[in-house]
Each structure stands twice: as structure tokens, then as C-alpha cells.
Amino acid sequence: MFPESSTDYGYEACKATADWLLEHAPVRPLVGIVCGSGLGGLADMLKDQKFFSYSEIPNFPKSTVHGHAGRLVFGNLKGKPCVCMQGRFHLYEGYSIQKITMPIRIFKLMGVETVILTNAAGGLNQDYKVGDVMIIKDHINMPGFAGNNPLCGQNDDRFGIRFPCMSDAYDKEMMQLAQKVGNELGYSHFLKEGVYCVLGGPSFETIAECRMLNRLGADAVGMSTVHEVIVARHSGMRVFALSLITNKAVMDYSSEEKANHEEVLQTGEQRSQQLVKLVSTMVSRMTHPNDFKL
Numbered sequence: 001m002f003p004e005s006s007t008d009y010g011y012e013a014c015k016a017t018a019d020w021l022l023e024h025a026p027v028r029p030l031v032g033i034v035c036g037s038g039l040g041g042l043a044d045m046l047k048d049q050k051f052f053s054y055s056e057i058p059n060f061p062k063s064t065v066h067g068h069a070g071r072l073v074f075g076n077l078k079g080k081p082c083v084c085m086q087g088r089f090h091l092y093e094g095y096s097i098q099k100i101t102m103p104i105r106i107f108k109l110m111g112v113e114t115v116i117l118t119n120a121a122g123g124l125n126q127d128y129k130v131g132d133v134m135i136i137k138d139h140i141n142m143p144g145f146a147g148n149n150p151l152c153g154q155n156d157d158r159f160g161i162r163f164p165c166m167s168d169a170y171d172k173e174m175m176q177l178a179q180k181v182g183n184e185l186g187y188s189h190f191l192k193e194g195v196y197c198v199l200g201g202p203s204f205e206t207i208a209e210c211r212m213l214n215r216l217g218a219d220a221v222g223m224s225t226v227h228e229v230i231v232a233r234h235s236g237m238r239v240f241a242l243s244l245i246t247n248k249a250v251m252d253y254s255s256e257e258k259a260n261h262e263e264v265l266q267t268g269e270q271r272s273q274q275l276v277k278l279v280s281t282m283v284s285r286m287t288h289p290n291d292f293k294l
């Protein structure tokens with residue numbers, strides 16, 4: 001839970017991987033995108049692609065989850081150099097929390113300034129429908145309550161400070177931009193804004209757990225993203241995150257519904273094109289990290 005500094009995922013390992021990638025990649029990325037379950041199609045929006053299987057990248061973990069292809073894709077999106085993780089790592093795959101967030105530090109060392117994270121999540125908010133897209137405005141870090149935070153262990157000042165602020169984790173201008181672009185594209189009816197809660201997984205939640213999380217203020221629940229957000233903010237990157245509501249969390253003892261990964265992947269496929277449009281339009285409007293064409 002509280003690791004000693006490890007050479008497996010520390011600064012030198014991240015730097016070696018970043019240098020290796022920059023040597024082989026066609027672009028030096030400014031934007032880093034992480035694809036959630038069933039959302040790997042987002043990587044297809046990159047032009048002039050070059051991809052690397054995770055298995056060929058030094059020090060990189062391997063993807064083990066269906067719906068996460070396990071490729072790092074480089075390319076241009078509306079003229080902006082990007083890198084896209086087609087598949088992420090989760091705590092329940094058995095990696096340490098430092099290992100699963102290592103790619104975010106590699107993003108930073110490659111020059112990424114803005115991270116766009118996506119995930120599939122269960123809808124706890126009773127007003128949410130399957131297929132809704134939730135702009136994440138805040139999070140609840142359940143593993144963090146139990147001491148499992150990616151920043152546990154010795155702090156490396158080359159990445160960031162010991163006690164980073166998280167009340168400003170999700171960039172407000174990016175959220176505004178998402179709302180504006182969503183309106184223009186006619187997506188307002190399925191675009192929401194809410195709080196994402198991360199759990200360790202891999203089992204889905206019980207009815208009592210869903211009810212509890214909802215009362216605690218969570219609108220959606222999943223098993224990822226928050227650890228990546230913490231690491232990205234620690235090293236000063238701008239963060240924007242989206243949850244696709246792939247299923248409704250079961251909150252009622254009379255319900256026959258059962259959460260399952262197949263439904264998660266299916267919903268991802270159905271909304272994929274609209275998410276591509278939303279994210280690519282947003283990226284095209286990001287003129288500079290702190291300078292938007294709203």
C-alpha cells in the first residue's frame with residue numbers, strides 16, 4: 001500500500017520510456033488522450049498514425065481487459081500532435097497504483113500539456129440514462145480513503161509537490177468548452193455534468209453500495225480515471241474527463257437488471273462517433289493550454 005520508491009515506475013524509468021517513444025514517434029504530443037472501455041475507437045480520429053503495442057514499449061504494463069486494445073497511438077488531430085492510449089490499466093488487473101498511472105507521467109515527460117480522459121461508468125444519478133455523457137466536474141477517491149493513492153511513497157519533486165491541491169482538478173474552461181461544443185453539435189440532451197466515484201473493482205457494486213454512493217454525492221461509478229487525474233495534476237497538466245454512462249447502477253431490490261461488461265462495451269460502440277466528434281472539435285478549439293476560442 002505504501003511502496004518504497006521503485007525503479008520499476010520511478011522518474012528514470014518514465015524518462016527512459018518517454019525518450020524511447022520520442023525517438024520512434026512521428027510527433028511530439030501536446031495532448032494525451034486515454035480511451036475508456038469500449039471507447040478505443042477514439043484513437044481512429046488521429047491522422048498520420050503510428051502505433052506501438054504496449055508489449056513493445058520498454059517498462060510499459062500490458063493490457064489485460066477486453067475492450068482495451070493495448071496500443072499507444074501517435075498522430076495529429078486537427079493539426080495538433082496527440083498521443084492516445086487505446087486501453088488503460090486498472091487496479092484490479094493486479095498492478096500497483098503507481099504502475100497503472102506511469103503512462104500519465106510518460107505523457108508529461110514527452111511534453112503533453114493537456115490530458116483528456118474517458119471512461120465507461122455506471123449511472124447512479126436517477127436522472128441519467130444509458131448513453132448519457134457526463135463531463136466530470138469532481139471525483140470521490142474511494143481507494144484513496146483507504147490509503148491507496150498513486151502519490152503514496154516518496155515524493156519526487158521533479159514531477160510535483162508533496163501535497164497537491166485537488167479542488168481544481170478538472171479544468172473549468174475545458175468544461176465550458178465541452179458544453180459549448182456539445183450545444184453546437186446538438187448533444188445537449190445527453191450531456192451532463194457530475195461527480196465520478198472510483199472503486200477498486202473488478203466486481204460491480206451491490207445495491208446497497210450504489211445507494212450509499214449516490215447519497216454521498218456521486219453521479220457515476222467506475223474503476224479508473226481518478227488515479228490518472230491525480231498524477232496528471234500532480235505534474236501540472238490540464239485535465240478534462242468524460243464518463244459515458246454505459247449502464248444504470250442497480251438501486252432497487254425489485255430490479256432484474258445486472259451490470260455486465262458486454263453492455264458496457266456495446267454502449268461504448270453506440271456513442272463512439274459522437275464522442276469522437278465532441279473530443280476532436282474540442283481539441284481543434286484548444287489554441288494554447290490557457291487560451292481558448294470559446
Ligand SMILES: O=P(O)(O)O[C@H]1O[C@H](CO)[C@@H](O)[C@H]1O
Nearest residue numbers: 036037119120223224261264
Ligand atoms: O474505466 P474504464 O477503463 O472505461 O472501464 C470501466 O469498464 C469496466 C467494467 O465494465 C471497468 O474497468 C470500468 O472501470
Ligand SMILES: Nc1nc2[nH]cnc2c(=O)[nH]1
Nearest residue numbers: 120121122221222223259
Ligand atoms: N464500478 C463500475 N464500473 C463500471 N464501468 C461501467 N459500468 C460500471 C458500473 O456500473 N460500475
